[in-house]
Amino acid sequence: MSSMPMRNSNSEQEVAIKEVGRGYDIIKQLQYLLQLKSRKGGEAIPMHELAETLFREALQSLNHALCIMRSGVTKVEIKSDMVVIESDSPAHSSHESVTSYNSDQRSENGRGKRRRVGESSWINNTSMPYDDGYQWRKYGDKKISGSDFPRSYFRCTYKEQGCQAKKLVQQTTNKLDMPLFQVTYTNKHTCNFHNTTPLSSSPQPSPFGSIQQSSINHMPHLQEYQPSGYQLLNQVSCSGDANNLSNFASTFIVEGNWEWDLDSLLKDLVGFTS
């Protein structure tokens, strides 16, 4: 991190990272609550639109700060809900970009495979790994050492049409019946089969998105997970130890009562008053 003077001690920096991460997660959950409230109400509420805008900007700032603090990131580009990071880390080629704080995949267990040259990848931490609007076909499943959960490998259904997009789903936690997944995407979709009507606008969205229900039936760790009170929680973050950061958020989501009054929530949690 040559471009950023390090005046704080490591412990102070850790506290700062923790606090910023906590703030990020809180705001992320509030953003979701706002979206939920808007959908429930069925009509646009200016106050909520403003709040959403503010939250989005705050999320981007916090995410940016987190990425910088956690690694030797030299450039952070925010695309929609994705954070694309470019790093000076020797583990990366100069053209490689990832949306991951976990800048060196080999650090997982001291081993690993070198990423193929020319392939870009990014990581998305989410509780809903199978809903991204694309159709995927599972081609592998592997028990990973050091992990309690198997890793699933997917490629785009339209690979035969030349689409090289792939994704790798790894469940990371299973706290409070709210599993979190780390989804690593490799290569962008070149197919034109993206579902442009994601679940937020579909009448009866499947919590598992584009993966067929038969697939879910064969995934024990997913069968246990039957979301009911919420439809979507996308925890897009700088990744890495975002799992830790997400613990608070997960607890909040699972224990939270979705019928809570939104204004009370805002007031209690961030001092936001209407």
Place this chain on the structure above:
DNA sequence: AGCCTTTGACCAGCG
């Protein structure tokens, strides 16, 4: 019939 997942085998990178 066609597309899917499962799963064991194989390949290749890394220490």
Place this chain on the structure above:
DNA sequence: TCGCTGGTCAAAGGC
């Protein structure tokens, strides 16, 4: 060079 491990292939069976 070898063993370990992650990533991919492909046959078999299910829906």
